[in-house]
Amino acid sequence: MTHPDFLWRNPDPKPAYDVVIVGGGGHGLATAYYLAKNHGLTNVAVLERGWLAGGNMARNTTIIRSNYLWDESAAIYEHSLKLWEGLSDELDYDLQFSQRGVLNLAHNLGDVREGRRRVNANRLNGVDAEWLDADEVKKFCPIINVSDRARYPVMGATLQRRGGIAKHDHVAWALARQADAYGVDLIQGCEVTGFEITGGRVTAVETSRGRIAAGKVALAAAGHTSVLAERAGIRLPLQSHPLQALVSELLEPVLDCVVMSNAVHVYVSQAHKGELVMGAGIDAYNSYGQRGGVHVIEAQMAAALELFPIFSRARVLRTWAGIVDVSPDASPIIGPTPVDGLYINAGWGTGGFKATPGSGWVYAHTLAHERPHPLAEPFALDRFTTGALIDEHGAAAVAH
Amino acid sequence: MRFTFDGRPMTGEPGDTLAAALLRNGVRVVGRSVDLGRPRGIFAAGPEEPNALVRVGADPILAATTVELHDGLEARSLRGKGRVDLDAVDERRCDKGYLHCDVLVVGGGPAGLAATLAAGRSGARVILVDDQPRLGGDLLNSRLLLDGAPALDWVAGLDLPARVLTRTTAAGYYDHNYVLAVERRARGERLWHIRARRVVLATGAHERSVAFPGNDRPGVMLAASARAYANRYGVRAGRRAVVFACADSGYEAAEDLTAAGVDVLAVVDPRPSGLPADVEVLAGQVVTGTTADAEGVLTGVRAGARHFDADLLAVAGGWNPAVHLFSQSGGRTRFDEELAAFVPGTSAQAERPAGACRGLYGTREAIADGYAAGAEAAGRTVPGLRVPECGERPLRRPAALWLVERTPGSEPAFADLHRDVTVADLARATGTGMRSVEHVKRYTTAGTGADQGKTSGAVVVGVMSALLGAAPGQVGTTTFRPPYTPVSFATLAGRDRGALSDPVRTTALHDAHVARGAVFEDVGQWKRPWYFPRDGEDMEAAVRRECHAARTAVAAMDASTLGKIDIRGADAGEFLDRVYTNMYSTLAVGACRYGVMCGADGMVFDDGTTTRLADDHYLTTTTTGNAAAVFDWLEEWRQTEWPDLDVSFTSVTDHWATVAVAGPRARQVIAAVAPEAVELAFMRYASVPVLGVPGRVFRISFSGELAYEVNVPWRYGRALWEAVLELGAVPYGTETMHVLRAEKGFAIVGQETDGTVTPQDLGMGWIVSARKPDFVGKRSHARPDTARQDRKRLVGLLADDPAALVEEGAQLTAAGVAPMLGHVTSSYHSAALGRTFSLAMARNVSPGDRLTAVSGNVAHPVTVVEPVFYDPDNTRRDGDPLVESPAPYAGECRSESPAAAFAARFEAASTPRAHLREVPFEPMWEVRGTDPGAGLRLGPDWWLVTGDVPPRPGWVDVSGQRTVLELAGPAAHDVLITGCPIDLDPSVFPGHAQTLLAKTSVILERVSPETYRIYVRSSFARYLAEWLIDALEAL
């Protein structure tokens, strides 16, 4: 893989921008890119307190799929997946987007029922989906243990063949490079510490590098969104949790699809470079410290070995955690806030990487038109008061 | 010792690492590099090795420098990546352990040994871990004399007042001084979890390389490693050597290599002046390149205009304190200009680095620092600790040299050998606009190899600082992440594999089900009989037969898995009113009522029946899967919202074995097993003898038929089951139960509901009290979307083709295309209806509507009907009258303890060191409120009383809830620490505690210094028994 020779300038912040995006993760960068590309808005800054895309964007396990249960979710994630399918070309960067298929395993009768239900919903929504029985699972991924003597035997799986993985860093850098080329200022080491709000309207952000005036402010701060929103006087229904992941040492190719199992809490893929990339569920406690408890990793490894006994002597090379913003219905929140000019895109929780282009697309549209993109409408903040939740938690119970 | 490398037979010496043995056999090329395929040799002598990676048996990738040689070892070379051998079997059996101490010392070199001594002598509980087979750290590799004798004599003479774990690598340092360490034991690894009051990090330092052209040739090696091979293993890493000494340690290496018979040609020292040495010193010069033979193996070293014919280039690039664990602990490193290295800065936890880990590289200063660290950690200084004498030179400031510029046409200069990252690659990265070392790491992949950049990290930072014109301290390091060295998945999983990977919960009737050939279903952790096939029957046939029996005669099911919560207190009724949607405070004593519980979002969370046993006493049942969640839910509301209510909860799920007897002839069976319950009215309960033992009979039906739930204490469960079957009941499983309830239109939580369904959606508006001022979920029912009239509702469906079974999970549409109106939640063949039928959740439909149910490639036309298919007028509820009073059951009511089946295996696994048995039955009660003055305190206002005491009013009989296992003997403690995370040391363990053992909660009681009682939930007894047997074998 050869990277481009040039990616971005390192400009100093200007005194004012039309749009200030807070957070230089995947969503912030995609938003900047589509603001410039789709809406011609280039007097835009992305403010990142650390290094560009060093938050969850750098920490996620890169699973991409669109086989969500509810119509609203399927629509936005499928929109995103379609964008992925042309993104390497569009951004002129090898994103290592690999549609190798994503399996979601079923281990009990309830899983089977819900898996079938999701497959059927997906197909009617135009999202590719298949139901595999245990033998077909074995055929698709020969190294999975489908023995019925396993503690929780594999009873089948949903398969989305168009699902897969991509290289997260490349995605971030590709978006950053194009945004930078359009004239967007990517400003690293610049932490937003507060908001200037006049007459109910946001007029500037306060940052570690001084005051920056803004026509509109777009939050894209993932796990720290609720902290930021509170500084604007907004209380969000978000809980921040550590989510851990790990990689093994580099291995010769051994697994050529993505395998997820919710019942035994593990998901696995093998990256292009060769490492097995694995994750589990969130750590139970709320936290902003990017570190988790080791017991979660231990449980995850036990679960992984139930599915893949042949990995018993593969070794964990590196573990880490990101802070994910989990909403009550495990669906994102996109749109305006009670403060004029202040917008929010958050709550992607454990599964927002796959949404990177789609989320950037609809968020940019929402910012440019000052009203939600149709795909974003159902994801408005007020659904928590009306009760019109899009509950991907209870029903599908599939993370990431 | 004989071994093979890539099939070639070789011999090594005991104590060799594989790397030492390979060098001993003259192997120079051990593998190829990951991207460029360049030949690579052994570069280091420890876990920092970036090059010499091999595959051994089931281990896909190991550094040859960390593999202890054993006879018959077969190693294969690799190209930078591991290979999973699909046929290799991993026979190692791993486990875990939990330790606690006042002071944990990591690293058994001079500083660590001194710290251990100082802390231990002052009376602290000390643990020392070291990853080598022997203590000594760097002393193992040196020829240093301490007090005039070999340094290892000093080590051997130390009487360490500590638990010493060798072959144990501290791999992770987590919050609250929680350190994870891997011990390599013969049977397999043990993953130690160590909780320490204070930690001393004496992890030493790693030597680093320099990025000069051709620095990756086999034959280029770290100087200290070449020295270690010479001194410790008696192996010469080459015949003719050049030493590149950016630090004075290079001179020591030169001396030791010479002493080992290596011809040292020159020392190249970039600093203005060299040290006096027996060999030529090129001061103020650097190594500018290497030459190699056709295979790429080192043949010579260039230093400016000079060229030396050499097969070994020993590079002493300087030292990096091993700050990995320090950094993992949250400590901040800082760049020390004097040492030209990142050193520990501010600590984040109760921890202190000592010795070389903080840049004190001299042996004497390390020992002195170790004493100080040990004393500080123990909080007390003991007299009489002396630093031994030795003839060390003071160390000069190292050269801060990171790279040697390439000249056109010269070989690449590598920063990261494992990842094949060159200086040119780093320059490209910084050229893109990247300023952060994290970006550069990701762009180039430097530091992401199996060695995690242990030898390359500092070089990358140094090169970047040169490229960006920033100080190394400004560039900073990437974050150090656990584990310090790779840990196998099996090690992390420990004993939680296969059947032990998650506890299997079983009922008192389990063995009877197995004997009858039941097919089981996993429901949460429970194994429940799914159906009971008779010879050759498939599921459909078995279920048809079971349903038929329940509808026309009598059938029985094991219902023991339903959660049962004993609720007591003056405010018990009030409490239930608040958590259920309907009323309980008005329920008559002796009556049962069905109820639904919602979450705060108004969605159905659980359901079950609650019976009022007395004014202030209820028994609530929950669904099988939700029992623990409901219990926690009740506790959460009581403790956090309504602490003023007088109410307490006791789980009695395992205490009672429950047999559901259903069918028109159920009364016949009840008359025989519980004659006093025969007159019971619908939704009533009686506390009566069952088979002569105290039991409870509830007249509750989940099938529409006359039905009873008969409860006896666990140990009589199997006898009751056998009696009921003997009296003619046909055993049925969960599938039949589901069919029967679906025919009646009863919803199942988790099947018809999915967290988005209200009671009203299920057509159970009648169960939501309009009169109660409040209950959990009420407010949410008023939200506009939740109050909508066009929400999905529970409906019935009949396929046009009565033989067609619509798949559960099928989506409902008007004409086979979106929009979807709902989905099929339940679908069965019905013996009673003589056709298939389904339940569904759907919006905007009413009986008579025609829909298409789509599943996969199949679309079934269906008609919407009311969701009650069978006996809508409830005419079958009272069953058949008694046909003459049957005689009471005459069989024996045998008692069977939860671990009875394990008696022989316990005996077989026991040894004089640890003996395991199940303690004979004793009655037990849980007591709330006032201190009973006896028994074990379990928590605030909560006790367990056991034995022959007369129970007092309000005590909850839990005699069957737990069984007691006894583990006795001098090694009992060693068994328990492999699964119990709390500190069992007599100085802190209060004698008993509620805690975890393996993956189940237990009450652990020490009844004498070497005897423990383990009170385990009866349904977990089988799991824990298997686990303990394995733990005994691992001793």
Ligand SMILES: Cc1cc2nc3c(=O)[nH]c(=O)nc-3n(C[C@H](O)[C@H](O)[C@H](O)COP(=O)(O)OP(=O)(O)OC[C@H]3O[C@@H](n4cnc5c(N)ncnc54)[C@H](O)[C@@H]3O)c2cc1C
């Ligand atoms: C371990 C892990 C595994 C995951 N796996 C998957 C997966 O397989 N598939 C999937 O689809 N999703 C996955 N996710 C979720 C996904 O990573 C996130 O949903 C997504 O990355 C969030 O959007 P982002 O990229 O913009 O977030 P981030 O990259 O976290 O961006 C937010 C940025 O905001 C910055 N910021 C915060 N506060 C401020 C401030 N005050 N001022 C300036 N900047 C600020 C942060 O530094 C950060 O860079 C995973 C997440 C984790 C942690």
